[in-house]
Amino acid sequence: MYSEKVMDHFRNPRNVGEIENADGIGEVGNPKCGDIMKVYIKVNDDVIEDIKFKTFGCASAIASSSMATEMVKGKKVRDAWELTNRAVAEALDGLPPVKMHCSLLAEGAIHSAINDYRNRNGLEPWEEDKVHKAVMEEHAH
Numbered sequence: 001m002y003s004e005k006v007m008d009h010f011r012n013p014r015n016v017g018e019i020e021n022a023d024g025i026g027e028v029g030n031p032k033c034g035d036i037m038k039v040y041i042k043v044n045d046d047v048i049e050d051i052k053f054k055t056f057g058c059a060s061a062i063a064s065s066s067m068a069t070e071m072v073k074g075k076k077v078r079d080a081w082e083l084t085n086r087a088v089a090e091a092l093d094g095l096p097p098v099k100m101h102c103s104l105l106a107e108g109a110i111h112s113a114i115n116d117y118r119n120r121n122g123l124e125p126w127e128e129d130k131v132h133k134a135v136m137e138e139h140a141h
């Protein structure tokens with residue numbers, strides 16, 4: 001049911017932990033199952049220099065958190081923002097359809113950490129795009 005990549009990232013998740021003096025911290029709960037993810041980012045010169053996470057969730061949530069942090073590390077903040085849960089799921093060679101909502105946790109927590117970073121620096125928070133919002137809301141029911 002799960003790809004080898006999912007199993008690998010679930011068994012050996014990358015970037016687990018916290019960052020002291022993080023430049024941005026984000027936390028989201030998945031409305032569908034109640035699982036939670038917290039993300040810490042360190043930003044230098046508009047680049048995500050370091051990222052760590054803690055996910056209290058299922059195997060798919062942990063694997064997608066791990067993969068998502070690998071994918072945004074070293075990226076410009078704007079490019080990190082553009083990372084979608086679909087791209088993360090693809091990088092994991094797919095998630096079972098009923099588990100796609102789990103990958104939203106990583107995308108949402110990264111967005112919330114980026115906006116926390118923007119707030120702290122007096123920048124306008126970026127808006128979630130409408131499609132994404134609709135999906136999150138759909139899963140809330």
Ligand code: FES
Pocket residue numbers: 030033034035057058059060061101102103105
């Ligand atoms: Fe909650 Fe997967 S079941 S994130």
